[in-house]
Amino acid sequence: DVKVTQSSRYLVKRTGEKVFLECVQDMDHENMFWYRQDPGLGLRLIYFSYDVKMKEKGDIPEGYSVSREKKERFSLILESASTNQTSMYLCASSAPVELTDTQYFGPGTRLTVL
């Protein structure tokens, strides 16, 4: 079974802090994704990566950056956290070889920015 883990389930940070959210997958998947999920807005794609050191902006990249130095690890960085970044953050991975884009999600990190 694919396993996607995220570094924290709950996180509380202060405005202006730099925040790192880490995601690790154990199935050698090429693709990795970061979403945020807010009530009524659904899942919105922040960034995704097709390969090590490759990244592309999703629909809402402003205020975020990402890093993918190893295939299994994809980090989301909030350079200067703001209260409007309080949200549930979900990481996912998928394998292009499957040709179906099925994504496997981590458990999520509930981030609160005070």
Place this chain on the structure above:
Amino acid sequence: SQKIEQNSEALNIQEGKTATLTCNYTNYSPAYLQWYRQDPGRGPVFLLLIRENEKEKRKERLKVTFDTTLKQSLFHITASQPADSATYLCALASGGGNKLTFGTGTQLKVEL
């Protein structure tokens, strides 16, 4: 622009009945459509995929239909149980590059 619509109102049904959830889309020509289940505070979990040339797909008590003319997929859970209570999301491939766009989901509550 591309849009996926799912009923935002929660669906409440009695145990044992069939639940039917709807996913409508516009400005897509998807090769396939996926359904996911999400429990509160957890990440979505893949359930079923149906391809454009398949009218219907089944997996245990789950059934999905896909009508590319109507641009609609229906997701059915037969003999529903309280354990089926969750939010169900549909998703379509978008923009290439293995990306998916998700609907906002419909919450299903199965009552005793």
